[in-house]
Amino acid sequence: MDEADSISVKLTELLRHPEDLDKIASLKSEFSRKKGHVDTQLKAALATQLKVTQSGIDAINDGQKILNAIREEMIKIDKLCSEAEDMIDEFPLINKISKIHRNFVAVEEIKSKLQGLDSRLAEVDRMLAEDSGDSLGNEMPNLLPVHFAIMQLQDFKEDVMHQSERADNDVKETLESYFSPLENTVGMFDERVGIIAMSLIELVRAGNRSLVVRLAKIIDSEERSDEKVLALQEAQNNHQDLATRFKSIQKGPKVARGYKEKFLACVKAAAQAKFGAAKEQFEGDPEGLEHCLGWYFNDLRTVKTEFVQLMPRRWKIFDTYLEIYHNLMHDFLKDQIEKPDLDGQSLLNIILWNGEYNKGMKTLGVKAAELKPQLIDGREAELLKEYSQLIVKKMEEWMNKIMEDDTKDFILRTHQPNEEDSKWHMPSVPTMFTMINQQLNVALDSNKGNVVTGVVDECVRLLKNRQVRWQEVMADEINKHVKATTKEDLEDLPDGILEYMMAVANDQIRSAAYTQEISDRVAPMLSKKYEDQVRRALEDAMNGFVDLATYSLAQIIEIIFNDLKPPIKNLFTPAWYNGSDMETMATTMRSYIVDLSPGLDADLFPAFMHQLSEKTCVAYLGGVHNKGAKFRASEAAAQIRSDVAVGYGFLTEFVDRGEVKGVWTVLEHFLALICSEKPLLGEKYDAFKQSYWDLPVTWVEAVIKCRDDKSKDMLEIVRSRGTYVPRGGESTIMSRFVAPLVVSLGRFGLTVFSCSFCDDIGSSDCISMVLVAMLYILMGFLVAI
Numbered sequence: 207m208d209e210a211d212s213i214s215v216k217l218t219e220l221l222r223h224p225e226d227l228d229k230i231a232s233l234k235s236e237f238s239r240k241k242g243h244v245d246t247q248l249k250a251a252l253a254t255q256l257k258v259t260q261s262g263i264d265a266i267n268d269g270q271k272i273l274n275a276i277r278e279e280m281i282k283i284d285k286l287c288s289e290a291e292d293m294i295d296e297f298p299l300i301n302k303i304s305k306i307h308r309n310f311v312a313v314e315e316i317k318s319k320l321q322g323l324d325s326r327l328a329e330v331d332r333m334l335a336e337d338s339g340d341s342l343g344n345e346m347p348n349l350l351p352v353h354f355a356i357m358q359l360q361d362f363k364e365d366v367m368h369q370s371e372r373a374d375n376d377v378k379e380t381l382e383s384y385f386s387p388l389e390n391t392v393g394m395f396d397e398r399v400g401i402i403a404m405s406l407i408e409l410v411r412a413g414n415r416s417l418v419v420r421l422a423k424i425i426d427s428e429e430r431s432d433e434k435v436l437a438l439q440e441a442q443n444n445h446q447d448l449a450t451r452f453k454s455i456q457k458g459p460k461v462a463r464g465y466k467e468k469f470l471a472c473v474k475a476a477a478q479a480k481f482g483a484a485k486e487q488f489e490g491d492p493e494g495l496e497h498c499l500g501w502y503f504n505d506l507r508t509v510k511t512e513f514v515q516l517m518p519r520r521w522k523i524f525d526t527y528l529e530i531y532h533n534l535m536h537d538f539l540k541d542q543i544e545k546p547d548l549d550g551q552s553l554l555n556i557i558l559w560n561g562e563y564n565k566g567m568k569t570l571g572v573k574a575a576e577l578k579p580q581l582i583d584g585r586e587a588e589l590l591k592e593y594s595q596l597i598v599k600k601m602e603e604w605m606n607k608i609m610e611d612d613t614k615d616f617i618l619r620t621h622q623p624n625e626e627d628s629k630w631h632m633p634s635v636p637t638m639f640t641m642i643n644q645q646l647n648v649a650l651d652s653n654k655g656n657v658v659t660g661v662v663d664e665c666v667r668l669l670k671n672r673q674v675r676w677q678e679v680m681a682d683e684i685n686k687h688v689k690a691t692t693k694e695d696l697e698d699l700p701d702g703i704l705e706y707m708m709a710v711a712n713d714q715i716r717s718a719a720y721t722q723e724i725s726d727r728v729a730p731m732l733s734k735k736y737e738d739q740v741r742r743a744l745e746d747a748m749n750g751f752v753d754l755a756t757y758s759l760a761q762i763i764e765i766i767f768n769d770l771k772p773p774i775k776n777l778f779t780p781a782w783y784n785g786s787d788m789e790t791m792a793t794t795m796r797s798y799i800v801d802l803s804p805g806l807d808a809d810l811f812p813a814f815m816h817q818l819s820e821k822t823c824v825a826y827l828g829g830v831h832n833k834g835a836k837f838r839a840s841e842a843a844a845q846i847r848s849d850v851a852v853g854y855g856f857l858t859e860f861v862d863r864g865e866v867k868g869v870w871t872v873l874e875h876f877l878a879l880i881c882s883e884k885p886l887l888g889e890k891y892d893a894f895k896q897s898y899w900d901l902p903v904t905w906v907e908a909v910i911k912c913r914d915d916k917s918k919d920m921l922e923i924v925r926s927r928g929t930y931v932p933r934g935g936e937s938t939i940m941s942r943f944v945a946p947l948v949v950s951l952g953r954f955g956l957t958v959f960s961c962s963f964c965d966d967i968g969s970s971d972c973i974s975m976v977l978v979a980m981l982y983i984l985m986g987f988l989v990a991i
Contacts, residue, residue, distance in 0.1 A: 214735070327387050330355045334394055342405065342412035346398075349420045353427070356395055359388055360463075399424065399465070403472035404479075407505050410512045421469075422517040428465035435462045474530050477505075481538045488542070492552035495559050499535075503566040506531060510570060532577050535563070539582055543589065550596035554648055556582070557589050561653075590657055597645050598664040604641055605668045608634045613679050616710070619700035623709035630709035630805040631716070639720040646728055655736035658728065662740050666747045669717070673750045676710060677757055684761045688768050704762060704798075705805060711758035712807040718751040759814045763821050766798050770825070777829025778912060783841055788849040791822070792856035799860060815861045819869045822853060824942045827876060830908045837880050837912050846877055872898065872939055879909045888923050895927075898940040905943040 220233065333348035333355075402409070402421050409418055484498040491498075509527045517523045539556055542548065560582050567574040574581070582589065612632050615623070624633045642665050649661040683703060690696045725744040729737045767774070773787040781787075795818065806814060826849070829835060850873055857866045875894040882890045887910075895901050903924060910920050 215733070324387070326355065326359065327391055330359075330391055331394075334391070334398070337398075342409055343414055345414060345416050346402075346420065349398075349417070350423065352395060353424045356392055357427070357431075360392065363388060396468070400468065400472045403469050404476040406473070406513070407476075407508050410508055410516070415512070415516055418513075418516050425465050425469045426518050426521075428463055432462035432464065432466070470526065470530070473527065474534070477531055477534050480505075481534055485538065485542075488552070488555075492549065492555055495552075495555040496562060499559070502531065502535065503570070506570055528572065528577075532581075533579075536579055536581055536583075543582065543585075548596075550593055550600060550645075551648060553589060553593045553596060554652055557586060557593065558651060558653075560586060590652065590654060593652070594649075594657055594660045594664075597649065597661055601641065601645055601664065601668060605638065605672060608638055609672055609675055613675070616679055616706050617683065617700075619702040619706060622702060623706055625805075628804050629712055629807055630705050632709050632713050635713045635716055635720070639717070639724075643724065646724065650728065650731060655732045658732060659736045659739050659743075662728070662743050666743045669721075669747045670750050673754045676754060680707065680710065680758060680761050684764055687765055704765065704802065707758055707762045707765075708802065708805045711755045711762070711810055712805075714751040714755035714758065715807050715809055718748045718755075721748045721751065755810060756813065756817075759810065759817050762802070762814070763818055766795060766818070767821060767825065769794055774825050774829065775832055777826060777832055778835035778837065778842070779832055780834065780836070782829075783838070783845055785845060785848060788852045792852055795822070796856060796859075803860075812861070815857070816865065816869070819857050819861065819866055820939055822857075823869055823872065823939060826853075827872070827905075828943065830905070830912050835912045836914060837909075838914055839881075843877060843881050846873065846880070869939065876909070879906065880913060884917075884920060884923070887920055888927050891924050891927055898938045900938055900941045902940065902943050905940070 220229075221227065330352055333352045337344070337346040337348045337352070399421065402417060406418055406421070409415075480501060487498040488495055506524075506527060510524045513523045513527070539559070542552065542556060563581055564574040567577070612634050615621070615632070623630045625631075646658070646661060646665070649658045652658070686699055687696070687703065690699065721744050725741055725748075729740045729744075732740060770791050773790045776782050776787045799815075799818075802814070803811060850870065853870065854863075854866060875890070875897065878890040879887070879894065891906060894906075906924050907921055910916055910924065913920070
């Protein structure tokens, strides 16, 4: 949960009820008091910090004064020495003899040490051999004596080589050959020190603390020696005239050996080796990042609890390790993030590790926000967005591939769709929702409501695109069947269209169920804000599945009624009075239903039968527009009742009688329009209009024109009634006969031919529609210009 969400939650807790608004003044006062308290604490802390800073500045000034005083005293000593030389008459001779004596003693000392160099090196090599061994329990008791001996030998070598700077090359080469074995021994010692330095944490865990202490003493000794060397070099550079007069400051090591730097380099190398292993593990198992880096905080915890006691305090060893480890962690994550082939799972685990890292640092008493650089450079929001895009891209690729395969199977129909529990299905839906659930699970791992919501929105978008694509494919395939005018045309089309149509319809019900499961599982895991967004988005997808299932059923019915064109064209024509057309229609539909019923989802079959019932009723009523349609007063009513009986009998084999009656009741009003006498025609029309508010007058006129006793008076009765019925909430079955609003923009004005909503051209609804139509036509006219 981000900071904005946290603030919103706190405000929601404080202001849950309308009466809580009365508390705003007291809350404001309380928060002002708390703010004043915090400001006071900040001022006190600032004053303390200023005091400490001032004390530091004063100490620096005092130190500078002391250094100046020492310099002045050194100058006085130099002056006294110069004056003393003048006080002794034979001082130059004495000084010369003294130099000769010192040189003689030095030469004797060098000669003696050179003669004993081999034996001393042999002793050192012996001690090194005694301490050899890779066991973590090896305490290496000779480590300090070996270091002491090597340090003396190195100092001796540096003094000798320094003294030989003015000698010829032969002397230098001879001396270097004498000291060459020393280099090998020093190399062996340095290698051993490096191995110990790289194994410090493992040594402590193995209980070999004494070896760690010995190493710390060696590094500390070398560090102090290097400090002296650097101080000497600085003094010689800054006060060269004085340094040449005081020979004593030229004794000791001449070169900084850098053991402390080598020690830190070994610590870093050991950590780098661990990160290298972690990299290999992470690339093989992106979900196991926390496991790959489990050693990280264990190492730092060991350093903090153990090393502080084993090493010099001035090293601040924990801070040193922390800096090395943190920088390597930063570089490790940065390298992973910048990989061009980084997958979404790996990226999410890196984002999640950032939160775990902060928690781990807190357990060590470290504020992760104060570490530099920031672990992922403050890119968490950017990386979350990138992660969402990776998920969406991958899902889009999967969904497109699945849809491509499904539509190819649907169009070619080289094999039957999958059969599960005797129901037809496409094979992709379970796989598709498995992938969606996997990606949502990964998004839920982020603990970010906005990430989960974003992924859900993208899933819904892809699902709705799939719904649109299915509708387009089905429309194209149905259109091929409808347009097939000959038997040869139908034979050229692949078989199995009904099975595949049922499979698509069944899949929509299954998809809606899967989507509901996702909503019930994911939404409760989010805050109220994101929960509502997720539920709305998934509900939108479910509505789309239901609509597509309904559309699929409608297209199946289109196929059925494509075979019913001949008997439908005969309705109310002279051939209809033979009485076989409805029987033919019922027989054809029954054969289709028998084939469809086993393979269609049980929840869809009632909806299919309802649509079939409505379609049959609409087709029957639409017969009034057939060429040659004529209602014979003596025969039409009887034939219609016979057809209704056949239709009822057929439909009630599969649907409840009451549901069929709810659809076919309109035929009673239809019969009334056909059979009623002229004086009662107006009342029958009014009753029809009251039951079916969207009854179109154009269809009523077509019915009257089919009566064998039609007259202009009858048409005028209908047109003059002008019965206005308020628009209902839902369209009735008679809306299928409503002609669209047809508007013609002629050269001299607007002409309205028919209206979808009323029979009265002067009504407010009709005028509104006319104005809207005028606006659209004028906009198109202006664009064309």
